[in-house]
Amino acid sequence: MKSKLLAVAMCGVASSAAIAGPIEYSLNSSAAAVQQYAPLFQKELDRSRSFVDQMMEAGVVVPIPKDPGGGYTHEQHKQNFKIIYQGGQLYKLTGEQKYADYVRDILLAYADLYPTLGEHPARKNSQSSGRIFWQVLNDAMWMVDSIQGYEAIRDSLSEADRKNIDDNVFRKAAAFLSTGSAVTFNKIHNHATWATAGVGMTGYVLGDKELVDVALLGLDKSGKTGFLRQSELLFSPDGYYTEGPYYQRFALKPFIVFAGAIEKNDPSRKIFEHRNGILLKALRTTIQLTYDGYFFPFNDAIRDKSLKTDELYHGVAVAYSKTRDPGLLSIAQWQGRTVLTDDGMMVANDLAAGKASPFSFQSLLLSDGPEGKQGAVAIMRKGDGMTGQALVAKNSSQGMGHGHFDKLSWQYYDNGYEIVSDYGAARFLNIEAKQGGRYLPENESWAKQSIAHNSLVVDEKSHFNGDRRAADKLAPEQLYFTNEMGSQISTAKMTGAYPGVEFTRTLALLDVEGLGQPLVADIMRVDAEGDYAYDLPLHYNGHIMRVGFDVKSNVAGRPVLGESNGYQHIWVDGTGKPTSADNGFVTWIKDDRFYTARWVPQVGSETILAESGANDPDFNLRREQMLVQRVTSGKDIVFASILEAHGRYDGAAERTTASDSQVKTIQHVRHGGADLLLIETLAGAKSVLAISYDQDKNKKHTAAIDGQTISWTGFAAHLRLGGE
Known part of the structure; x- marks a missing residue:
């Protein structure tokens, strides 16, 4: 089963990485490396290149997990999954081997580390422990970005490196997120959305139908839980997410990213038509739940979250590619960001062509x-x-x-x-x-x-x-x-x-x-x-x-x-x-x-x-x-x-x-x-x-x-x- 995640990869920006010994990576130039794109897409490409190049100077930094949220090891592992993702997209777009080599070396370091990990030392008793992070949710987030970056470079690897990373990183992580965290995986909840997305996309990349099936239908494959059931129970017919706007924004990324993977690998499911187009409806509703770009702070909301967020950069790009709604271009213009995908390129091209019109905020x-x-x-x-x-x-x-x-x-x-x-x-x-x-x-x-x-x-x-x-x-x-x-x-x-x-x-x-x-x-x-x-x-x-x-x-x-x-x-x-x-x-x-x-x-x-x-x-x-x-x-x-x-x-x-x-x-x-x-x-x-x-x-x-x-x-x- 050949994976097709490339066209739906996500983009993110991280804080500066910890400094370690520098490693030299060779540069293989290509025509793609000097190609110029529409301004918004070029800006995104330049941003990612600057970020990953800076991280490459620091070398491979994969510490033993120790700290809670905000601590050094927590932030470094967050940095790493963003590097893995963006490095993979840069390799895909530029053909420069140094990016594939850097992503490979980080993942090989995880292949050494991951099999040794048990419950995180900073775990909180009331929440399910992760391995890389203090809670399993963050492990799932790591998986969603990392599997996309890995998919972009996987064909460039030697058979030995590919098998090592397949078996000791992604198969073990998928097992932990699914059967190893069954209580979380079978919930109707945003934590489960992230976990099912990570496991399901891993299944597509590794050609493992079993992983795809349990992600879509739940561990017992009954359809009573799993990704599809979550899309049916967590959203109202109007696309409102039951936990409120803040968590609607947060859950949107795994919903949209995994849906894109499903569409590419299994188009017969018509995932974007599922439940009367609920995912695209949810994207529009997410934007409606804002004022001055900031989400209405219902429930457990962090008040400084706005449409300028990783989830919405990709969500807007996907929704525009499906609907061609010019109002979404104005949102992308306000965000000043897009994603390094075909959808993101379409947004940038049409924005440069002057096709945007104001988004219709409604009563x-x-x-x-x-x-x-x-x-x-x-x-x-x-x-x-x-x-x-x-x-x-x-x-x-x-x-x-x-x-x-x-x-x-x-x-x-x-x-x-x-x-x-x-x-x-x-x-x-x-x-x-x-x-x-x-x-x-x-x-x-x-x-x-x-x-x-x-x-x-x-x-x-x-x-x-x-x-x-x-x-x-x-x-x-x-x-x-x-x-x-x-x-x-x-x-x-x-x-x-x-x-x-x-x-x-x-x-x-x-x-x-x-x-x-x-x-x-x-x-x-x-x-x-x-x-x-x-x-x-x-x-x-x-x-x-x-x-x-x-x-x-x-x-x-x-x-x-x-x-x-x-x-x-x-x-x-x-x-x-x-x-x-x-x-x-x-x-x-x-x-x-x-x-x-x-x-x-x-x-x-x-x-x-x-x-x-x-x-x-x-x-x-x-x-x-x-x-x-x-x-x-x-x-x-x-x-x-x-x-x-x-x-x-x-x-x-x-x-x-x-x-x-x-x-x-x-x-x-x-x-x-x-x-x-x-x-x-x-x-x-x-x-x-x-x-x-x-x-x-x-x-x-x-x-x-x-x-x-x-x-x-x-x-x-x-x-x-x-x-x-």
Whole structure:
């Protein structure tokens, strides 16, 4: 069975390697070595050549594994699989023998080392140990890149070297990743995606059908696990990956790379047509799950990950080669990168030919779960995907072990920034000083807890009492969504996060007469069987300019808000009791724009101004601001609020305009089963967000507010009221 991985190889960039004794490698020139390509592809080729040439000066460095993530041996082995991959592609493109020789020598060093390895000394008891790395996931990542580099040079090797590397590196590694790590290999999880991809591609390269079959169908070949089943269970019909955008980006590489190998070696499977083209759909969805190029930080997300990542360089190239979507060229242009493959060359050529057009960032509803019945993510946008507005309602499922307890939470982006924020993961990835680059203890005690998110908290306990297994069983119900420009609305309901409490949240992105920017409306309706205490936090980015109510500030010492469930990490800066929406507001500035959060206070409620970072002796948490609406006792209540962007501060000209809110007041009325939110501007314009909660889209509804009778049809509407 002749392997055909070459056309789907991936590219990466590594940090500098450790220095060892130099080894001289001969140069065999060829016509390909001096060929000039389209600028983006040539830039990629030059980058890889510079990197690998530098590493060749250091010689072959294959240390005995010892360190956790971020440590010397961990980083060196990461460096090595990038060298193996890129060196193989350089040999393929240039014909220069020195690259094949260098890759060969590294792999021969691994052939000596790998058979001697047992469990990694820095393994963590809660995770499956690797051999080269501290966790088996990283071994699988090593395999995915290394097998592609090896495939590129394998035919140039002597029979003895080829057999040595086949048997002592890749066959042994494939056995370890499959039968030797059966628990991981048979999961429906991104770790298994990487493992099955590495094993399956190794099977194609070595001509081993058994390895290909177990990769595709699971160890028992039943199809209940394995790569194909993962593509069916981990993505929704809309291409949303259940662990969230960060892990969707991470899992995309093995899905796309292995799919490319399957297509080349077994085209009859029509892998890119599998499940209605789910892999290409997932690539587009991955891009949609970004703002200014950065992924929405749901669940255990590292916040600095963007579309400028190895997985997306190749994903964009593959998707473009299949679809010829010119919008993908604009993404590649923004990335400034491509891959050293035929697909990457096509992207570079067409980009140079001027075929790019802007990618269409859209307002859309992305269902969650394999059948699309486990909640959803609602994205409401105005303007472009880089600096316009994006309101994101996270009404999705738990997200397995990487999920957070934040049902019906939300984020807001504007002017190029995240304004209403999500913490993401408490982790400093591959920084050894911080728990070896692993997740920090505060990921459990803070980042996953409900109070760390923009969601309802009942009796100071997290959703599902912080029990992931319980959370996996239930998901929100998306009741309504419309992406009509000017009146974009999402409503979802959560039942079961707390015994006896059901909460329903409507988030809307509305154009309001006289306001320069769209306004966010938020109606959180709580229906309970008894009295409970409620907290509704709002995590925001910016510096406070004005607080509408009197605040009792803790200037000498800050108390801690609570003892557990994340409350132990909250410093209380001050408290106050706004009496109405006229003074229930806080205004802050982010960059050159002002923002005002305004709400209708509940009777007897208080507002807490706070900051994360308490009980953090190792300085693991970021210090971030929040305000919390607190109701100490209530049954059926509604939290009604808005977020308004306004004005501008020009630091260069020392000029400020509209630094105060342009909204006069808001008012909430419950009329029968409907909720009405009146918004009145300083200029006198009035509009109402009306929610009937009635699924009959043809049913007419009437209600009274502000002395006027309004009517609308269907679930929800945004209505303009006549002025005085």
